Amino acid sequence: MSTQDRSAIAIGANTWIWESPITDDALATLAPRIRGWGFDVVELPVETPGDWYPDRTAALLSGLGLGATVCCAMGPDRDLTGADPEVTAATQNYLLFCVDAAATIGATVVAGPIYAPVGRTGHLGPDEREAMLGRAAAALRPVAEHASSRGVRLGVEPLNRFETNLINTAAQVIDLVDRVDHPACGVMLDTFHMNIEEKHPAEAIRAVGPRLAHFHACGTDRGTPGTDHTDWTAIAGALREVGYAGPVVIESFTADNLTIATAASIWRPLAPSQDTIAVDGLAFLRRVLG
């Protein structure tokens, strides 16, 4: 299908399914394939600003009639929770770049664990946690204000316990986003993380409610949506109930790229091919999301 019913949820594919980092050259080949399979949206990670050029990407996507979303990569130097103002400012600048890149390519969401480096874990005392959340909320507010001015919304994402110690659940991200208290600062939920952290993922979606700004879908093992034990009917029902208008983006990671495989702890292929995750996942999500 090359056009999409206006009332249906748009479905996307994150380029991490195949590539890391994504570049203009790789995207010139990949984006037409993604469009050809029938996706509405391509999600572009910003690992290092400059990996891909927003103006060139805008022209490419526009020619294909392909929408976009932007996701962030929170490496070890990106942190809004610490006491070092230079690290906070550099991280804010990175997020502002992501927002501007999103606006340039017509994306209305910039999403990810935009508070702390992925992989930082360990015990946090209550005072330390409180200080970190306060600093993150304060640092996110000007980013949300800028995002709002560019027609973009932030989606703050909980990660599972092995990838962060700060925001693992919907309840915790609601706390952070409510501290930011800006309509352009919403929540991203991801079925992989919810499967580990939420007692009931559909209830987590309902708790987030209108704060839901973005949604990632993949199998419970990060493989193809629909080949796994997620209760997709319950997920789809909760998304409808909270009035989520999409997009739903398939996020997985290639095991063939050592950097991304290691970052995502992928030690085996999760599907017969990476294309399978996209193609079969899209067909399944079209059916279940209606």
Add this chain to the structure above:
Amino acid sequence: MSTQDRSAIAIGANTWIWESPITDDALATLAPRIRGWGFDVVELPVETPGDWYPDRTAALLSGLGLGATVCCAMGPDRDLTGADPEVTAATQNYLLFCVDAAATIGATVVAGPIYAPVGRTGHLGPDEREAMLGRAAAALRPVAEHASSRGVRLGVEPLNRFETNLINTAAQVIDLVDRVDHPACGVMLDTFHMNIEEKHPAEAIRAVGPRLAHFHACGTDRGTPGTDHTDWTAIAGALREVGYAGPVVIESFTADNLTIATAASIWRPLAPSQDTIAVDGLAFLRRVLG
């Protein structure tokens, strides 16, 4: 209930729900509570041989009419996959100690990720993986022979991808255990890890079949079984289908002990109290396992 129908699956509680390491003194208080709640079995981790004394524990448990299982703690120095014969021998000696301790306290299973240190991850090339599996299988065989002579069975456990890169799935553990090829070397499955790694946990149980030597149950978030989104009816059906005779042991970890909380990546309480995980979990498992 203080006695258990002979046909029903025995249910146990791992002392990591409350303590790490478990000692004779702590067990003298905890074991009667566990028995009083109606558990059939207490599971005792062996972190360092000598933390608890098998003879004394045997007397304590016998007096309470409480069964036992033993689980292993694979710290950084315990490894059967490497090329250093001293590390392998020391790890085998540790496992032999666990087997003898189990036999002394009347436990018929010693279970855990008894191949590599917990927390070792990273990419493995196919040749490296093959060499590691070959060494682990060769090292496990004499341990299985000794276990068999003591009336004990080993349960080799897959862990999720964030805790090991070697054995994440039922298919992978079946491969390892079939290489060992000894009836005393079986498999342990854990609902927490299966929830992350298996496309369908009940199918994983069926694939393991008669190799299943031990089973750990907890909520999808490591909280109370039954408060979560595990398909417990499917799990119970698969356990019956493969003729698993128990025990099913609740394994969770206290967030109050920094060492164990960090080892298990527990950054928040997963239930109103640790006792709740045991007491409500037991009531739920009695109902669902029949």
